[in-house]
Amino acid sequence: MAAVLDSVRAFFAHSIFTIDAENAGDVVARETLLDRAMGPNRRRKSSEKIRRGRVPAEGLALVARDRDGHVIGTVRLWNVEAGGNADGTAIDALLLGPLAVDSSFEGKGVGSALMRAAMLEAKTRGHGAILLVGDAPYYERFGFFAAKAQHLVMPGPFERSRFLALELVEGWLEGAAGMIVPTGRMLASAPVRRAA
Numbered sequence: 001m002a003a004v005l006d007s008v009r010a011f012f013a014h015s016i017f018t019i020d021a022e023n024a025g026d027v028v029a030r031e032t033l034l035d036r037a038m039g040p041n042r043r044r045k046s047s048e049k050i051r052r053g054r055v056p057a058e059g060l061a062l063v064a065r066d067r068d069g070h071v072i073g074t075v076r077l078w079n080v081e082a083g084g085n086a087d088g089t090a091i092d093a094l095l096l097g098p099l100a101v102d103s104s105f106e107g108k109g110v111g112s113a114l115m116r117a118a119m120l121e122a123k124t125r126g127h128g129a130i131l132l133v134g135d136a137p138y139y140e141r142f143g144f145f146a147a148k149a150q151h152l153v154m155p156g157p158f159e160r161s162r163f164l165a166l167e168l169v170e171g172w173l174e175g176a177a178g179m180i181v182p183t184g185r186m187l188a189s190a191p192v193r194r195a196a
């Protein structure tokens with residue numbers, strides 16, 4: 001992680017922002033940014049079902065900071081199983097989201113930098129594919145396409161044309177079919193379900 005972020009930091013050394021690992025002190029700023037960028041209904045999304053009560057994939061919660069260190073962008077990725085292949089073997093993958101950038105920094109490359117840093121870090125960590133639900137015209141520039149996710153379904157309502165995937169390892173999603181299921185570690189504070 002450190003090596004990838006060091007190279008990303010060096011790349012943005014003269015920029016108005018940097019990409020960094022999220023830390024515990026960023027949580028309030030990140031949530032405020034997400035409320036502003038995505039509105040109050042953001043927690044009703046099907047993707048949220050996969051994230052709820054879980055921690056992001058190791059090393060894959062990133063923020064963008066302005067020169068004063070304030071959080072101006074966020075992206076996180078989550079461990080999932082992307083259905084199974086023809087012989088029923090489960091396929092590990094990542095679900096990306098939410099991605100958001102402070103409106104006063106939009107159009108300055110912050111979102112792209114977060115996406116590229118996340119994709120590089122995920123590949124470095126040996127992940128095979130990333131899925132997301134989002135605007136295809138934005139995500140296609142990073143190599144995300146609906147065709148790769150055509151036989152996969154989210155656990156709840158979703159628009160097929162917005163359900164996109166990127167293979168970090170060629171052929172990783174070959175034959176992938178079925179439901180996206182969260183596999184990430186539970187938050188320590190997540191409510192425990194008790195048997196009746």
Ligand SMILES: CC(C)(COP(=O)(O)OP(=O)(O)OC[C@H]1O[C@@H](n2cnc3c(N)ncnc32)[C@H](O)[C@@H]1OP(=O)(O)O)[C@@H](O)C(=O)NCCC(=O)NCCS
Pocket residue numbers: 037038099100101102105106107108109110111112113133134135137138
């Ligand atoms: C989408 C978002 C993350 C983009 O961040 P950003 O830092 O402004 O993006 P970048 O500067 O890297 O890229 C800007 C480019 O993306 C395009 N773009 C931005 N949002 C887009 C969208 N929803 N669909 C298509 N293109 C989009 C811009 O037109 C611009 O195009 P250009 O390079 O041809 O001029 C940001 O606008 C945001 O937080 N939006 C609100 C939350 C959201 O919609 N999140 C994504 C869920 S789909």
